[in-house]
Amino acid sequence: MSEPLVADPGAARDGGPDRKAVEVAVGVLVRDDGAFLLTSRPEGKAYAGYWEFPGGKLEAGETVEQALRRELQEEIGITIGAVTPWKVELVDYPHALVRLHFCKVFEWSGELQMREAQSCAWEQLPVAVQPVLPGTVPVLDWFAQERKHSGATHFVAAYAGS
Numbered sequence: 001m002s003e004p005l006v007a008d009p010g011a012a013r014d015g016g017p018d019r020k021a022v023e024v025a026v027g028v029l030v031r032d033d034g035a036f037l038l039t040s041r042p043e044g045k046a047y048a049g050y051w052e053f054p055g056g057k058l059e060a061g062e063t064v065e066q067a068l069r070r071e072l073q074e075e076i077g078i079t080i081g082a083v084t085p086w087k088v089e090l091v092d093y094p095h096a097l098v099r100l101h102f103c104k105v106f107e108w109s110g111e112l113q114m115r116e117a118q119s120c121a122w123e124q125l126p127v128a129v130q131p132v133l134p135g136t137v138p139v140l141d142w143f144a145q146e147r148k149h150s151g152a153t154h155f156v157a158a159y160a161g162s
């Protein structure tokens with residue numbers, strides 16, 4: 001009998017026995033005109049300068065909704081209303097295996113304040129800011145499907161090296 005290629009298929013799917021997925025709550029804020037909010041990752045974090053949807057890791061004992069409320073208050077200074085779970089995506093980065101819980105948010109109060117010195121942009125498809133974080137790209141595809149948008153969803157920076 002041949003050896004199984006994978007001793008624990010579940011572990012392999014999650015990136016290996018030592019790689020437990022980090023749960024992340026991500027907020028997709030959508031304005032009445034359909035524009036959605038992207039923020040740039042602050043200096044000092046992995047993928048600094050890449051554009052993403054605001055959010056962050058769940059702390060011990062938190063639900064996705066609780067984490068999202070806390071993160072959006074901490075990072076961009078707003079108090080969110082109802083949270084609508086949208087999609088869940090597992091992304092295997094060199095620095096981490098993350099499970100992204102994308103939630104739509106249509107109501108919030110307070111002025112946007114970039115408390116971690118990020119930049120922010122209200123975007124439509126195709127997204128004008130770049131580079132976009134790899135884990136963000138599928139979200140743009142989901143928007144494209146919902147909105148029957150064809151063509152590019154974002155732009156990829158040309159190689160600037162010599």
Ligand SMILES: Nc1nc2c([nH]c(=O)n2[C@@H]2O[C@H](COP(=O)(O)OP(=O)(O)OP(=O)(O)O)[C@@H](O)[C@H]2O)c(=O)[nH]1
Pocket residue numbers: 024025026045046047052053054055056057058091093096098100133134135136
């Ligand atoms: N917030 C956010 N994180 C994302 C997105 N897409 C994506 O792959 N990620 C990944 O999910 C993880 C979120 O971690 P984070 O660093 O933003 O969370 P955090 O604020 O709790 O971080 P900290 O503990 O370093 O302060 C990162 O590995 C990030 O690369 C996204 O659209 N938004």
